[in-house]
Amino acid sequence: MPSDAALTRDGLAPSGRGRVLLIACGALAREILALIGRNGWDHLDLHCLPAILHNRPERIAPAVEAAVAARGAGYARIFVVYADCGTGGELARTCERLGLGMVEGPHCYAFYEGVETFAETGEVTCFYLTDFLVRQFDAFVWQPLGLDRHPELREMYFGNYTTLVYQAQTDDPALTALARAHAERLGLGFERRLTGYGDLEAALVRA
Structure with a gap:
């Protein structure tokens, strides 16, 4: 079981060509890793932020932006595995400004x-x-x-x-x-x- 601390799946060192960094909610770690394994998506590297951020959704967008700055160098693409999750559109605005894709919908239940x-x-x-x-x-x-x-x-x-x-x-x-x-x-x-x-x-x- 992944811990609630920030979690990273170690993959191949990013080469800048073809590798994708997933910045995700820690509540999705088990499911994302299962999908990566099931589909053989070895080009995806996973970095999870603490799931407890959902209790303070105003902190999600800044945490995502900080993770992009800290871990995003060398990746061909970064994808944010959050929906809006109570950020009132702030996460979508942050992703648009940074040129990132994200999951559609209001929250994971949807x-x-x-x-x-x-x-x-x-x-x-x-x-x-x-x-x-x-x-x-x-x-x-x-x-x-x-x-x-x-x-x-x-x-x-x-x-x-x-x-x-x-x-x-x-x-x-x-x-x-x-x-x-x-x-x-x-x-x-x-x-x-x-x-x-x-x-x-x-x-x-x-x-």
Whole structure:
């Protein structure tokens, strides 16, 4: 399991011809590495920023720009594996200014389900988890919201939700059981959708 610190996949030294640097959210590291391995994309090198940046989305665009400055020399192309992710368009503006491609959509829940499908079916009363968030639920949901210390706040945070939707990237019964347990902790109904990698694979093909 990749750590939440910045993570780099060591590949061949960039030659300036044909190699692509992926600057990605750490929450996508496992899935990106799986796609690289499955497709034999040896020309892609991965550098991940801490997934916890999602709790401070105003820091994502500056972190991406800093990573480009620190690691981007010698690559034929740099592709940013984030959607907007709560930056209010700032990440898209940064990528446009720097001449970088990025993933389309508002967030990973949309591109895992398919951006067009999510736009039609995404429900405001649903709370979404991915494989990563199922594994890291305490670190990224329970503790940051203070529910480990003040469980009485659960109704304030989740009272308007009806269902926890688990967007499963992998068909893993253990993760499904864990996701169902998280739904019970939150007092929500449970739905599992086997999305696979959704639009993420298509975005990496473009990269």
